[in-house]
Amino acid sequence: MVKIKTVFKAVPGFSRSTAEILPFLDRWLSGQDERFIRKVKKIFENAAVDKRYSFMSPEEVFSTSTFEERNNIYIREGIKLSTTCLSGALKKAKWLATDIDFLITVSCTGIMIPSLDAYLINNLNMRQDVVRLPVTEMGCAAGVSGMIYAKNFLKANPGKRAAVISVESPTATFQLEDFSMANIVSAAIFGDGVACVLLSSCEEDNGPEIVDEGMYHFVDATHMMGFSLTNTGLKMILDIEVPESIATHFPAIVRPFLEKNNLTIKDIDHLIFHPGGKKIVEVVESLFGVHGKNIDDTKEVLRLYGNMSSATVLYVLERFMDKKPNKGEKGLMLSFGPGFSAQRILLQW
Structure with missing residues (x-):
C-alpha cells in the first residue's frame, strides 16, 4: 500500500x-x-x-x-x-x-x-x-x-x-x-x-492510499502544447483546440479508468483537477457538473496563484489533504500536458 x-x-x-x-x-x-x-x-x-x-x-x-x-x-x-x-x-x-x-x-x-x-x-x-x-x-x-x-x-x-x-x-x-x-x-x-x-510504503505512515494510476496519450497531438527552444528562451506553444480536444477525449480518459476499479464518477467524492486555464476549467466543470460534482478548489487555486504548470495540481491536492476527508472517501487526480496526454490517480482516504 x-x-x-x-x-x-x-x-x-x-x-x-x-x-x-x-x-x-x-x-x-x-x-x-x-x-x-x-x-x-x-x-x-x-x-x-x-x-x-x-x-x-x-x-x-x-x-x-x-x-x-x-x-x-x-x-x-x-x-x-x-x-x-x-x-x-x-x-x-x-x-x-x-x-x-x-x-x-x-x-x-x-x-x-x-x-x-x-x-x-x-x-x-x-x-x-x-x-x-x-x-x-x-x-x-x-x-x-x-x-x-x-x-x-x-x-x-x-x-x-x-x-x-x-x-x-x-x-x-x-x-x-x-x-x-x-x-x-x-x-x-x-x-x-x-x-x-x-x-x-511504510506500515507506520498514514494518509490517503494511491489505489490506481494511469496515463492516457492522445494520438497525433504533439502540436497542441509545448515549448520551442529559441535564441530568446522557451517559446510557448498553445493550440486553441486544447479545450475541445479534452472534451472529446474526456469519456475515454475517465470512464474506463474508473470502471477498472468498479467505480463511476458518482462514486468520486473529491475532484483534484489541474487548472490549465479558464477555458479548460469551464470545459471540465461542465463535464463533471452533469454528475453533480464541482471543481471549486481547482478554480480557487487558479484564482489565487494562476497555472503553475506541474506544481498547480499539487496545490489543489494540498487543499484536500488539509480538509482531512472522511475515511473511505475517494478522490480523482487529473492533469493534462504536452504529448498530448492525461495523467490520472485514484485516491482513497
Missing part, C-alpha cells in the same frame, strides 16, 4: 495582482494598435486569475534580459525555494531528510544540469544512496507523473519513502518580442510556484 503522507507548498517572493500588472502591459504594448491593446487587457482581466507569483520582479519579466539571465534566476530561485519546500514538507511529516529513499524533481520551465535533485541532496544532507529521478519535458502533467513514478517505486519496495518536488517558473519563459496569442494567453494564466509531496 502506497500512501500520501503530506503536501507542502512554497510561493516565490514576488507577486502582483492582475490590476497591478496592467500598467506593465501598457508599456509592453506601447505602439501597438489600440484595439489589440484592449483585447490583451481583456484577456488578462478575464483569465480568472487574481494574483500571480514569480521568481522575478515584474520589471525583470518585462525586460530585455537574455535567456541566460532568466535561466540563471530560475536556477537560483528554484534551488532556494525547493530546499525550503522540501524542508517544510519533512517538518510537517516529522521525517528526516535521511528518511527519503527516492527523490523525484519535476520541472519544464528552465534548464539545469546537474538537475535540481543533486542540489537538494547536498543542501539537506540526504543519504548518499538516495535514488534520483529528474522529470522534465512533461509540462503541466508532470506533477501527477512524478507521483505515479514514486508510487511504482514504493510499491516495488515496501518500507520506503519518496519525495516529489515540482519547481516551475513559467514567467521566465515570457517572450518580450512575441505578440502572438500563445504568448499573451500563457502570460495571462501562468504564475510560478513550488510544491512537494511525500509518499510512503
Whole structure:
C-alpha cells in the first residue's frame, strides 16, 4: 500500500495582482494598435486569475534580459525555494531528510544540469544512496507523473519513502518580442510556484492510499502544447483546440479508468483537477457538473496563484489533504500536458 503522507507548498517572493500588472502591459504594448491593446487587457482581466507569483520582479519579466539571465534566476530561485519546500514538507511529516529513499524533481520551465535533485541532496544532507529521478519535458502533467513514478517505486519496495518536488517558473519563459496569442494567453494564466509531496510504503505512515494510476496519450497531438527552444528562451506553444480536444477525449480518459476499479464518477467524492486555464476549467466543470460534482478548489487555486504548470495540481491536492476527508472517501487526480496526454490517480482516504 502506497500512501500520501503530506503536501507542502512554497510561493516565490514576488507577486502582483492582475490590476497591478496592467500598467506593465501598457508599456509592453506601447505602439501597438489600440484595439489589440484592449483585447490583451481583456484577456488578462478575464483569465480568472487574481494574483500571480514569480521568481522575478515584474520589471525583470518585462525586460530585455537574455535567456541566460532568466535561466540563471530560475536556477537560483528554484534551488532556494525547493530546499525550503522540501524542508517544510519533512517538518510537517516529522521525517528526516535521511528518511527519503527516492527523490523525484519535476520541472519544464528552465534548464539545469546537474538537475535540481543533486542540489537538494547536498543542501539537506540526504543519504548518499538516495535514488534520483529528474522529470522534465512533461509540462503541466508532470506533477501527477512524478507521483505515479514514486508510487511504482514504493510499491516495488515496501518500507520506503519518496519525495516529489515540482519547481516551475513559467514567467521566465515570457517572450518580450512575441505578440502572438500563445504568448499573451500563457502570460495571462501562468504564475510560478513550488510544491512537494511525500509518499510512503511504510506500515507506520498514514494518509490517503494511491489505489490506481494511469496515463492516457492522445494520438497525433504533439502540436497542441509545448515549448520551442529559441535564441530568446522557451517559446510557448498553445493550440486553441486544447479545450475541445479534452472534451472529446474526456469519456475515454475517465470512464474506463474508473470502471477498472468498479467505480463511476458518482462514486468520486473529491475532484483534484489541474487548472490549465479558464477555458479548460469551464470545459471540465461542465463535464463533471452533469454528475453533480464541482471543481471549486481547482478554480480557487487558479484564482489565487494562476497555472503553475506541474506544481498547480499539487496545490489543489494540498487543499484536500488539509480538509482531512472522511475515511473511505475517494478522490480523482487529473492533469493534462504536452504529448498530448492525461495523467490520472485514484485516491482513497
